[in-house]
Amino acid sequence: MSDSADTSRKAVKTYVPAYQKEEWQSHADELGMSQSEFVRTMVQAGRRGFEPDREEPNSPDADPGGNGLETQVLELLSADTYSWDELLEAVSDDIESRLDEALEELQSRNEIRYSGRRGGYTTVGDSDGN
Incomplete structure (x- = not known):
């Protein structure tokens, strides 16, 4: 890369x-x-x-x-040579960004929230008790 x-x-x-x-x-x-x-x-x-x-x-x-994974791979390879690990890292960043966008959208609609007590994301309708 x-x-x-x-x-x-x-x-x-x-x-x-x-x-x-x-x-x-x-x-x-x-x-x-x-x-x-x-x-x-x-x-x-x-x-x-x-x-x-x-x-x-x-x-x-x-x-x-x-x-668009195939398109993304072609775009990356048209600019440079990548090892398997470099390609995996480059395309994995996209899923991380997509997940981040989805979590932000769900939080903005008050459908989910982050609960430290539960150790992660949870739907708003869930109680904090296990």
């Missing part, structure tokens, strides 16, 4: 009309993706001149879960 490649995560904010956000969320839900993952994927696809609607939905090479 290139020493100059910064793989840390940074937040990006943008403002769009409410109807557009709803459309994006609906499409992300259909693909089984978080909205952040959907926007990130669409931006990357657009940067490559790729139009997602042209992909054959039943193609065995399609990524029906929308996780």
Whole structure:
């Protein structure tokens, strides 16, 4: 992996009309993706001149879960050579970021919380007693 490649995560904010956000969320839900993952994927696809609607939905090479692992691996390898361990670390960071985003979203909707007493995350409806 290139020493100059910064793989840390940074937040990006943008403002769009409410109807557009709803459309994006609906499409992300259909693909089984978080909205952040959907926007990130669409931006990357657009940067490559790729139009997602042209992909054959039943193609065995399609990524029906929308996780983009194959695309992510190709992007990494197009920039540098990676060992197995380096690739695993690079793609594992994505799942950590996705989990972090999901936990933040669930907490913001007051569906889960962190309970030191229970030693981790719990749903809001759970009591603190075991």
